[in-house]
Amino acid sequence: MIPMEHVLVLGGLLFAIGVYGVLARRNAVLILLSVELMLNAVNLNLIAFNAYLRPTAATGMAFAVFVIVIAAAEAGLALAIILRLFRNRRTANVDEADLLKW
Amino acid sequence: MEGQAHVLVESWEHAVFYLLAVVALAGALGVVFSRDIIHAALYLVVTLVMTAGVYVLLSAEFLSLVQILVYGGGVSILVLFAVMITRVRDTRVPLEGPQRPFAIVAGIAVAAVLALMVVRSDWRLAIPAERRPERSPVQVQRVTTTTPEGTVRDTSAVGHDLFTTFAVPFEVASLVLLVALIGAIILARGEEEEVT
Numbered sequence: 001m002i003p004m005e006h007v008l009v010l011g012g013l014l015f016a017i018g019v020y021g022v023l024a025r026r027n028a029v030l031i032l033l034s035v036e037l038m039l040n041a042v043n044l045n046l047i048a049f050n051a052y053l054r055p056t057a058a059t060g061m062a063f064a065v066f067v068i069v070i071a072a073a074e075a076g077l078a079l080a081i082i083l084r085l086f087r088n089r090r091t092a093n094v095d096e097a098d099l100l101k102w
Numbered sequence: 103m104e105g106q107a108h109v110l111v112e113s114w115e116h117a118v119f120y121l122l123a124v125v126a127l128a129g130a131l132g133v134v135f136s137r138d139i140i141h142a143a144l145y146l147v148v149t150l151v152m153t154a155g156v157y158v159l160l161s162a163e164f165l166s167l168v169q170i171l172v173y174g175g176g177v178s179i180l181v182l183f184a185v186m187i188t189r190v191r192d193t194r195v196p197l198e199g200p201q202r203p204f205a206i207v208a209g210i211a212v213a214a215v216l217a218l219m220v221v222r223s224d225w226r227l228a229i230p231a232e233r234r235p236e237r238s239p240v241q242v243q244r245v246t247t248t249t250p251e252g253t254v255r256d257t258s259a260v261g262h263d264l265f266t267t268f269a270v271p272f273e274v275a276s277l278v279l280l281v282a283l284i285g286a287i288i289l290a291r292g293e294e295e296e297v298t
Contacts, residue, residue: 012216020209021134026199051160058259069275073282075177079184080286086188
């Protein structure tokens, strides 16, 4: 039996790596990849909680399905925005997209 | 004899889990440290597939398949297409900004806080009182997933919950997906007269 704490720590580490990626990268596609990493870590924790704490319910798995749906919608929309940004500004770096900066 | 077989299965389970965990973490580090966007996307696929393996160990087979189909298939292909269309790979500017030291500090801080929280919490309190184990082991033991009526937490249970308890959120989620994808198409298509 894998201790639940080990699964949770794995999820936490994946999440922290995603946080680092979101903050450190300046390319929008790479930031998006790091966000997917964080969502995936959250899913891992949801399923671990489901399996260890509420083994007779499927609530955690249902929540994970919703997270995956949101992640897919977010990826499609974010990539469309990145495409748009690239067409208008010839760049995909978030620090060069400063039109809203006063 | 049966006890030996049980221990053997358990040690295999441990070995597979730690192997999956190490590869998943290595893939995640590859995503955030890779110098090439295509490589980063492929590292992400590695991490997602390894996580799908952990889902199988946690007896969430349906989620594991959804993970590989939606994430490993759909999202990664979408990302690869976006990278190739925008040709960000050709730009020779650094992929990381000057804020990198702060990002390292933030990442380590988040990892430390989360790990500390997981280790220091008494997770038995999260189990309903009537099923809470008496002899308090420090770690939460996984309860068997079978009942006298058969398995309860399987794919059919997920489907049952999705279409009864979570019917309204399910419909809302499908609407969100539809609107997001239509929005993505409208954004990505652009105006006809636009010179790309």
